Amino acid sequence: MKRWLVWLIPLAAVPVLALLAYGFRVNPRDVPSPLVGRPAPAFRLEAYDGPPVALEALRGKVVVVNFWASWCYPACYEEAPALERGWGAYRDRDVVVVGVDIQDKREAGRKFIKDFRLSFPNAPDPAGKVSIDYGVYGVPETFFIDRAGRIRAKHVGAVTDEVFRARVEPLVAEK
């Protein structure tokens, strides 16, 4: 074998490694939701505090439905302050954030709300019905619903300030 040819051996590994690196750009869990573009399934839940939350009653507003649980680290812990900030910034512009606490113990859920000083409505989903209706696969998942009550986007994983703004802003602009 020619001397320089042997160096092709290490080089041959490069495309394989590059392919693996490409893997970071894709998320195998990020499966497009068939619910996007469809009317959001209605629900009515007893909130932890305050009056019951009913999706029907929020028609005409932009609704952000966030599925979370107190045991979901770190994503739910990361996004809770972002959701609270988003709610604070947009509540005057017809935006409502609704938290749905799934598969959780009540006390643990209450402590989570207290620890993060969440002021938007939060409700447990004791029978798991709402999370099934929305096809929730894991927590956190967040659905963005437009004024007409249709699901316009689904976000898997922690919501950041940027995600919140980017998803909500266009929906607010629609009349």
Add this chain to the structure above:
Amino acid sequence: MTPELGQGGLLVALALALWGSAAAASGGRTGRGALVESAQHAAIGVFALVTGAFALLVVAFLRFDFSVRYVATNTNLGTPFWYRITGVWGALEGSIVLWAWMLSLYTLIVIARHRMRSRDLYPWVLSVMLAIMAFFLLVMTIAAPPFQRLAPVPADGRGLNPLLEDTGMITHPIALYLGFTGFTVPFAFAMAALITGRVSDAWLAATRRWTITAWYFLSLGLLIGGWWSYHVLGWGGYWAWDPVENAAFMPWLTGTAFLHSVMIQERRRMLKLWNIALVILTFSLTLFGTFLTRSGVIASVHAFTQGSIGIFFLTFLSLVVLVALGLLAFRWKDLEAQGQLDSVLSRESAFLLNNVLFVAAAFTVFFGTVFPLLAEAVRGTKVSVGAPFFNQVNIPLFLSLIFLMGIGPLIAWRRASPDNLRRNFLVPVVLGVAGAALFFFAGVRSALAVLCLALTVFVAATIGLDLVRATRSRARLGETVVPALGRLLLAHNRRYGGFIVHFGILIIAIGVTGSQAWSIQRETTLQRGETTELGGYRIRFDGLDARRESNHEAVLGTFTVTRGAGRAVTMQPAKKFYPQEQSPIAGVDYRLGLREDVYLVLGDFAQDGSHATIKVQVNRLVSWIWIGGAVLTLGAALALLPERRRATA
């Protein structure tokens, strides 16, 4: 305070490992013993610190210290005592700690065993092992810190993944990781050989028992994984070609190839290059396996997306592959073969073919595993590769390997004479063909099953024939039979250890064949008191019970199972509801048997207990797989005994 102590200890360990690696390398280059000695002290320090960190993590689990994120994620107040300990390695951070701890332990053993021997290679071996150790410590301090705090402190933890609450999960990761980390040692020796240019046989001789150890633990890990899958997951199978299973299987395939190809180098001075390449490949595949499991790049039931860890592993993997292959290219001239293949009908060529098949199997598994990525990169579509692909490609390869298992150990070196072939293979071939006819007339209609069973008979006959002949020739010298057999096994422990491992594999092959060909199942809904039948078993539904456990609630179905006029057995498959889980977890109930297992999985049920859906499986010959694993253990233990004399296998 404890978490900071643990994290601080790991930082110090990282510094020590880096120093030790550099000192050992510099000692190897200059021949200054003091530097190597300092590296040894560093390795001992690393072991002590990692042991300490491991202990602190266990304590945090036992004390429910939910201020530690990892503890809060993997226990809750209801987690039973033992699972609080095994929960330590139930997820990413802790499993890295376990891995690092084993690696530091192996490093100590290398120091103890090789300090005085293999003088030229030793400093470099130590350097490579400490460098790898440093990588894992870096992961533990940056990408997956086990002691990271959680604020605010939750009232209760999330709890261990319920599927991991099983004895199989206590032992499976330990065995698997002992296998994975075990391959670090041959890799370090191979690297030392390439760095020093002493690529002759010293590194192979020094690593023989290390390789067998690593191979054995990897095999055990895979088998326990299969057992866990079988009796916990409730689908009645033991292997699904899931990416993470494949990740552990690939290094097993190349490691097995290596175990065989070293014999050619020892005997015939051939395949030097190939052996080093196989070690590099095997070690890289253990890293690739971890990358696959922990990066979230490929969807799998085992995989959990975890931040930056994937990038760490990929960077390290790239570094290892490129440096190792670069060194290989650099030493190319010294590695070129001295021996030559004399004939196609020879042990060399049988072993060569064995290697080609093993590597081909590893490649197809690799290809199938990363294909979804490739498809997405090239065509932007999401696809998944399932069991049919892997089965179709691998079954012919594995059948050929079983055939070679009969040929390889008995065919002559260099060139097999017609006489050698007749003497060793005539009887086994006749028995194999007779076996095929017998199975066919006994009603086995699947061609694949007949072929596999006939091959098994053939290989078993070659092993039996060899044992009978060797024992008889000893007996002729005046020994009585049983001690003669015992002494034979001990005198040629490596050869006969290998034979016993082969025998274990044959038993596993029978189990796989039987379970694939003859298992039956039925899913049906029964009213209370109603009976269903499958494979001669009568299963009556007697009602439902609820039970509250420390961390979940379970609904148990009670079924009375009878076979013919035999005694009635009560079986209680369950559905377990964990608050933190999306869907209920199956609690399988099963009765194992040599011929078949009865296996019940509870499906949907009426709240009032009036009816329930039940999946009944009669799984044939599955127990043979576990028995084969036990035989394999005996064989590996025999092969690991110190050699009494120069092996001739």
